Amino acid sequence: MTPASELAATTSLPIGSDADLAWVRHQVRRIAAELGFGLVQQTKLVTAASELARNTLVHGGGGQVRITPSTDGPTPGVRLAFADTGPGIRDVELAMTDGYTTGGGLGLGLSGAKRLMDEFTIDTAPGRGTVVTVTAWAAGMPGAPARSR
Numbered sequence: 001m002t003p004a005s006e007l008a009a010t011t012s013l014p015i016g017s018d019a020d021l022a023w024v025r026h027q028v029r030r031i032a033a034e035l036g037f038g039l040v041q042q043t044k045l046v047t048a049a050s051e052l053a054r055n056t057l058v059h060g061g062g063g064q065v066r067i068t069p070s071t072d073g074p075t076p077g078v079r080l081a082f083a084d085t086g087p088g089i090r091d092v093e094l095a096m097t098d099g100y101t102t103g104g105g106l107g108l109g110l111s112g113a114k115r116l117m118d119e120f121t122i123d124t125a126p127g128r129g130t131v132v133t134v135t136a137w138a139a140g141m142p143g144a145p146a147r148s149r
Contacts, residue, residue, distance in 0.1 A: 009069075010066055010068045011027065011031075011066070011067045011068075012064055012065070012067075013027060013064060013065050013067070014062070014064050015053050015057050015062055015063050015064055015065060015082070015084075016057070016062040017057075018057075020053075020057070021050065021054060021057065024050075024065055025046050025049060025050050025053075027067060028045055028046050028049040028080065029042050029045075029046050031067060031069055031078055032045050032046070032078060032136070034069075035069055035076040035077070035078060035138060036076055036138050037076075037078075037136070037138050038138075038139070041136065041138065041139060044116040044117075044136070045078065047112075047116060048112070048113040048116040048117050048134055048136075049065070049080055049134075051109040051110075051112060051113045052065075052080070052082045052109070052110075052132050052134065053065060053082060054109070055082070055109050055110070055132070056082045056083070056084045056130075056132075059084075059087075059130075060084025060085070060086030060129065060130055061084060061085070061086045062084065063082065063083045063085065063086075063129075064082075064083055065080055065081065065082050065083075066079075066080070066081040066083070067079075067080055068080075068081070070135075075137050075138055076137070076138045077118075077135055077136060077137040077138065078135070078136055079119075079133065079134070080133070080134050080135075081132070081133045082130075082131065082132045082133075083129065083130070083131045084129050084130055084131075085129040086129055086130065087126065087127065087129075088124045088125050088126045088127055088128050088129055088130055089122065089126075089130055090126050092122055092124060095110055096110050096111050096122075097111065110122075110132070113132075113134060114134075116136075117134040117135060117136050118135055118137050119133075119134060119135035120132075120133075120134050120135075121134075
């Protein structure tokens with residue numbers, strides 16, 4: 001088990017290759033497990049992280065993710081902030097529409113990640129890059145925040 005002081009530290013990981021995507025998934029799962037997330041919660045978190053990391057790589061040209069565990073409140077949680085310096089998102093509302101894609105995929109990356117997480121924000125502008133921040137709280141634990149939809 002990881003010491004609490006080490007678990008509370010923010011980890012920054014680069015996203016510049018497919019190998020980095022696998023490492024991001026591995027680290028997110030490891031941290032979620034150490035925070036007490038159940039298997040289903042871990043899977044949701046890793047799925048969202050995988051989608052957002054791939055978007056960072058493919059659409060943003062690469063970037064980084066900052067993984068910040070929260071261990072000081074009544075409920076453990078983890079915040080993931082995916083940042084790139086790519087072209088930004090011109091129309092966030094359109095990008096959040098199920099089925100909308102610019103990359104030939106299913107168009108469920110952003111909207112799917114939002115549904116899987118407790119908190120979701122996008123900070124973007126054309127020519128300025130994008131930061132997508134998501135937070136998940138360990139469900140079923142005393143003091144767990146209600147899921148916002």
